[in-house]
Amino acid sequence: MNYDLLFIKCLPLNIDLNWLIYGEFISQADIKEKLQSRISLNKEKESEAEDNQKEEIINIVEMIRQLPWPISTRRIIMENYLYLVFNEQKERIKREK
Numbered sequence: 001m002n003y004d005l006l007f008i009k010c011l012p013l014n015i016d017l018n019w020l021i022y023g024e025f026i027s028q029a030d031i032k033e034k035l036q037s038r039i040s041l042n043k044e045k046e047s048e049a050e051d052n053q054k055e056e057i058i059n060i061v062e063m064i065r066q067l068p069w070p071i072s073t074r075r076i077i078m079e080n081y082l083y084l085v086f087n088e089q090k091e092r093i094k095r096e097k
Contacts (some may be wrong), residue, residue, distance in 0.1 A: 006020070006021075006045065060081060061081070064077050069074075
């Protein structure tokens, strides 16, 4: 079968290639529903990962607070840690774009 010709002729006419090749009809509503469920699943995973990251940051900050060193030393450690976390998130956002 000449698939190139099939694509050239069918796509401009909006003919469902799954129906034509496999005999399966997939409606636009089904496709939209599947895409929306994938998008919502990805958002849930991202939200869960963000929650885990926030919890980890809070735990580390609490560990720094409990160190037996002077407040000024703990403050410097905490500022440096938060600076590193901020820059890491900034770089991740740049990569995603």
